[in-house]
Amino acid sequence: MSATISPLAPKSYPELPEVKGVRMATAAAGLKYEGRTDVLLAVFDEPAQIVGVFTKSKCTSAPVDWCKQNLSKGVARAIMVNSGNANAFTGKKGLASVQLSADILSKATGFAADELYLASTGVIGEPLPAEKFADVADSLVTDAIADKWMDAAKAIMTTDTYPKLSTRSVKLGEATVTLNGIAKGAGMIAPDMATMLGFLFTDAPIKAPALQSLLSECVGGSFNSITVDSDTSTSDTVLLAATGSASDEWIEDAADPRLVEFREALSSMMLELAQMIVRDGEGATKFVEVKVEGAESDASAKRIAMAIANSPLMKTAFAGEDANWGRVVMAVGKAGEPADRDRLAIWFGDIRVAVDGERDPDYSEDEASAVMKEDEIVLKVDLGIGNGSATVWTCDLTKEYVAINGDYRS
């Protein structure tokens, strides 16, 4: 946790309602720092349907491997998350720590290990002292209550400067269902692999296969459309659990028409959480939306948008409030996707700065500069060659980012 809160932090936090069937507790196990809350337990009164999406890293953390393995069963009785130690790149010790964590939790809850989910975030390469969970496991189980969302969001923070919470309430058939989510992350990856984690809970009665479809569908436009520094974590994890306590009519098919509203709510909640992570990007002073239109395909548009969003020269231009559209051309060019220099048009906010492959004849440096002074900037590129489009979100690259990441571990 940082002493300074990001200038892009939300002005207020939502009050999250109860999700029936989910209770939570937090504790300070002293995994890295003494006296700091660093463990979150979420327990389900009845077995919940659970699904997940994970990092595409080839060097995944031990807890990621553990969750993936358990997901074949698709049922959860509890989720335990710790901050302070990522249990990543810890070799055989990592596997042993995960097993020990599950054993401790299994003993405290009475549930089978393959219905327990684990996530860890923090320093990498340090063996996780899982035995410390034994000191807090029993009280976590005893203390778990329904109204614990803000504490839960805080317990999973690392270099985050504020907690990230979101909620939705929608009709699903006859029932009204709740969707709550918490997330952490100060970048796609924060220093030392303090990672992007998201935990979503609903009382909607949706079976795991349909739930997985919904999650996988929504992750592309939300958590997979943000970048702080282009560095992908070993530990990225998003879990979505459904208790089904809102209704007895379980939905098995993702194409069920009753899911229309739920799908929209899930998508918008995930996007809100994802954007909160960008707004907490390390050292960030600008929140930037990059829209690419007129590309050969949506996939091509997204690769170009990400090339722009990840370009250090673009990100430093945002930091310097410089409407440097030449760097946009560079980033489009380096993406390697189909593009025609002479059909390119570029906007900062509503100001078109370039058209037909050259500076807009009506370009005004003053107008463009005024846009760049805002906290939130929309950059739009029209490639003019097709109908593909994509939108991604990023932040600027500041000296503060270098300071945070040059000094973190030592």
Next chain:
Amino acid sequence: MSATISPLAPKSYPELPEVKGVRMATAAAGLKYEGRTDVLLAVFDEPAQIVGVFTKSKCTSAPVDWCKQNLSKGVARAIMVNSGNANAFTGKKGLASVQLSADILSKATGFAADELYLASTGVIGEPLPAEKFADVADSLVTDAIADKWMDAAKAIMTTDTYPKLSTRSVKLGEATVTLNGIAKGAGMIAPDMATMLGFLFTDAPIKAPALQSLLSECVGGSFNSITVDSDTSTSDTVLLAATGSASDEWIEDAADPRLVEFREALSSMMLELAQMIVRDGEGATKFVEVKVEGAESDASAKRIAMAIANSPLMKTAFAGEDANWGRVVMAVGKAGEPADRDRLAIWFGDIRVAVDGERDPDYSEDEASAVMKEDEIVLKVDLGIGNGSATVWTCDLTKEYVAINGDYRS
């Protein structure tokens, strides 16, 4: 040009000998700044064989398109280079500027336009005032002399903090031939697309097709193995010209055994120039060699090495002198190439910090930190799954980089 010279600059510059058949002159045409040398002309007494390699950007500059077109003929009578304006993303005006530049040069030299080569580096999106070349073209032609290498290297600088020159002398058959090279660049790309340019000259008698093979072969391990900020320019250009004045026995085949020494010399000269660019990387305080071994293939090794070399978290760790090998694991993981977390070994200098997927049992933080305090650092990764290897070079990411690129244009 910067007032402060990079701390990684060479301690001295080589004296470049004459390359018979090449003469040079420089001038101040006032393209961007008044009174600063900004044009270089190299003229060939006899038609030279010429070959080139260019940026892979999809949004190439007008001079890059011009050179590519003329290369089908493969003969050069002159090369004109300007700094201060890249003539990139200038639409139809860009094409017109290139044509006007060639016309002016053609008139002054008496040579055909399709034997004239042009390169531009500097601000992007600004129309190039090519008519200004008319004021200096005649005197450039008149003044051109053989011993002008240092001035030539200085005339093409933009944000470079020092000129970049290199020379080699080798046996080629019975003859002794000279290879001279100059380059500019303070990154793969410097602010506002001030680009990587290299101009190589030899008196060796090598015909264009063989020369192109040699250049293409050598560029992979040199100019295409460096990165400052992962941002690929619209204007990257390397031209290699051979006057053949050292001997009458022209070589037509790149596989000719007489080329063994020449090939080595060309390769090492290009690598030296490429490394000089990294050492002049914007804000750089560390020169970093990234060696990847044990990969599935050389191509895979290079992609992993580049993922490490481009990672903002790795580069800030170097800036912070932090032996943060967790970030190496992250970068290997994000490269998307075959890797096995539990076979990975990592060295900083001679210090093995990780082995078999976890921290080295003999790891000493003090020893690793001592390595990180050096100006030049070798990072080695052994993936342990194959025989593929690659080496690339990069620099650290400092607050100074952000300052240079956040403030450049305004």
